[in-house]
Amino acid sequence: MPARTGKEFLEGLRDGRHVSVDGEVVDDVTTHPRLAGGARALADLYDLQHRAETSALTTFPSPLSGEPVARSYALARSQQELIDRGRAFDTVARATGGLMGRSPDFLATILTSWAAAADFFGRTDPRFAGNMRAYHEFAREGDRCHSHAISDPPRDRHVPAGEAPGPPLVLREVGETREGVVVSGAKMLATLAPFCDELLIYPFRPLAPGDDDQALAFAVPAATPGLRLLCRDGLGGHGGRFDHPLAERFDEMDAICVFDEVVVPWDRVFMRGSAAQANALRRETGMTSYAWHQAGVRAAVKAELVFGIASLLADAGGKAASPVIQDKLGELAAYVETTWAIVVAAERTAAQDAFGWYVASAQTLGALGAVNSTLYPRAIELLQLVGSSGLIMHPTEKDLEGGSADYFEDYFRGRTGSGREHAELLKLAADLAVHGFGGRQVLYERFYLGQPEAFRANYYKGYDALRAQELARALCVPSSPAVSA
Ligand SMILES: Cc1cc2nc3c(=O)[nH]c(=O)nc-3n(C[C@H](O)[C@H](O)[C@H](O)COP(=O)(O)OP(=O)(O)OC[C@H]3O[C@@H](n4cnc5c(N)ncnc54)[C@H](O)[C@@H]3O)c2cc1C
Incomplete structure (x- = not known):
């Protein structure tokens, strides 16, 4: 089939x-x-x-x-x-x-x-x-x-x-x-x-x-x-x-x-x-490279989604000109680029594994696993800071069809669209930033690779530290030989 x-x-x-x-x-x-x-x-x-x-x-x-x-x-x-x-x-x-x-x-x-x-x-x-x-x-x-x-x-x-x-x-x-x-x-x-x-x-x-x-x-x-x-x-x-x-x-x-x-x-x-x-x-099948490649690409797409929602919200609410909001959007944009940079670097440094197949660099992709359990919750925190009260104060579908529909339409009219369109955006943001669905998403990114502390400890244990150690050692200043009296 x-x-x-x-x-x-x-x-x-x-x-x-x-x-x-x-x-x-x-x-x-x-x-x-x-x-x-x-x-x-x-x-x-x-x-x-x-x-x-x-x-x-x-x-x-x-x-x-x-x-x-x-x-x-x-x-x-x-x-x-x-x-x-x-x-x-x-x-x-x-x-x-x-x-x-x-x-x-x-x-x-x-x-x-x-x-x-x-x-x-x-x-x-x-x-x-x-x-x-x-x-x-x-x-x-x-x-x-x-x-x-x-x-x-x-x-x-x-x-x-x-x-x-x-x-x-x-x-x-x-x-x-x-x-x-x-x-x-x-x-x-x-x-x-x-x-x-x-x-x-x-x-x-x-x-x-x-x-x-x-x-x-x-x-x-x-x-x-x-x-x-x-x-x-x-x-x-x-x-x-x-x-x-x-x-x-x-x-x-x-x-x-x-x-x-x-x-x-x-x-x-x-x-x-x-x-x-x-x-x-894990060590002897090389499965982590395959799993982390899929997970890394997905994490990068999800980072884009959070940034996309935050920036649309900022535009609709007229907040995008505020330096305070720009600071948050800048941090979210950097999150997008960081995740994609890791994926692209891992693909560009792909090499044949012990079985002769091309695999993305597990060492590079592992960095995303190590940091995303803290970066994603931070991204959601930033989305909350951009959306603030709008994440809880917005009309339901029934509100938009009920007796106060016109009032809701005026109250929520955004800079980039109608009151209903602004509400659609706030609903999307609320599901991801403050509702149970979004809470599970945060838990997922924290834990789907196991305890994040254990993941990072294992990442360190498998990390090739030689180049960094040589750099550090080269800058050591040897102590002066003891001056004899
Ligand atoms: C959204 C999400 C999706 C996941 N998807 C998968 C998946 O597809 N496949 C998979 O295998 N794993 C999955 N996991 C599990 C994941 O691997 C683990 O969450 C991770 O390894 C951490 O273990 P833990 O959650 O048990 O945390 P731990 O800290 O080890 O334990 C969690 C808590 O369980 C509580 N607890 C409840 N009952 C008891 C009890 N009787 N004794 C002791 N403690 C108890 C404790 O309060 C403890 O703090 C998923 C986790 C999440 C959050």
Whole structure:
């Protein structure tokens, strides 16, 4: 099957998966009020692959069939192909303003890195290398949408063993059958889980030698017997699109994934039983470059969105001439350029990796991961400072049609448009700067790479400090030899 359409994607979601929202099992994730907006937004991303102006950017010819398939599943044979993959990420991110972090290209590109490094998975069992290659081909040719659950429940990470109430929750292997490995337990916070075709599980937290039963990497369909996806409360489905233009369209949803004696078929197991191998996953597959390339491009697009909203607001409210506001817009514009500069530098310094494929510089892209968890919240703070009271004081759609509509129209008339147009802009800004949707976006940018402090510490540990140290050492002034009396 070549690149799917949005309609085909939505049809695939009606497969009997166990998804619950607000305590109730959902019949159809494509129509449930809390989920329908996110499903529709993802369908629109699939449709990009078929629109005349975007299909060439977002697809490439399948090495198997020659049919167009998603470009995020492509390996790069040259620097240009790597840059082309970056432009595909950009096209997808622009469709949502970078607000859907787990758009299908994110895990597609991680799977692609694993296919290139398939022999790594075969170290403990040669079948796993073949499984990985075959699974990548299956995902690419079937244009699968993935979510991943890699974090463990906080209780099992924070409370010392033996002191936590109840049995351990963390996902682990509990047996095997002729069909596959049996797993039970929970993984937390899989973004996009109710909308994925397939759920990927792999290790994130460094495992101790005794944690071998948690050293698992595998993929299962969302509609797997024994798998429940327990969603947080929905941010969308509370009103019309006019009043919550972002929350109603781009809530990608998060869920706890609970496995109750789920059988993972043997051909979907990629790693099993070795904590040491689990701990080497990122370092030895080179997956971070692929993941951070997509994430970096998306972060840059999102930076543009925040700046764009702030500058439109300043123009509409007549504040753009104020030096105080210009200072804030200048800082936001610098944020845009900083994020793009990192992406472009990482692409321009792309080189062949140990497997012979072109990858963007992970050291350069990692800098964006290290700083964006503080830059993005700062950008939202700047948006609040530009929008100020307008972010809470603006008319609803019903206000604009009710008895005081004329008054609202006069009161909110902006320098660049009607009262209604100004209100549209204030709604957009409010969703991102002060509402629950925007609060989750800030949390996402702070935490999607794990604890930001741990990320920066690891970045430092892997950073090549030699050049900087040589520069510093060259400027040292040796102490004068002791003067003898
Ligand atoms: C918006 C968003 C999207 C994410 N998407 C994904 C994803 O797609 N896939 C994925 O695997 N991960 C995802 N994550 C998780 C992310 O990797 C983690 O947030 C990050 O690693 C930090 O861990 P933590 O949130 O558990 O923080 P920690 O600081 O380790 O723990 C968080 C808090 O949990 C609370 N807590 C609740 N119950 C307990 C308990 N019983 N015992 C101890 N503490 C408890 C504590 O108060 C603690 O402060 C996402 C996170 C966010 C915020």
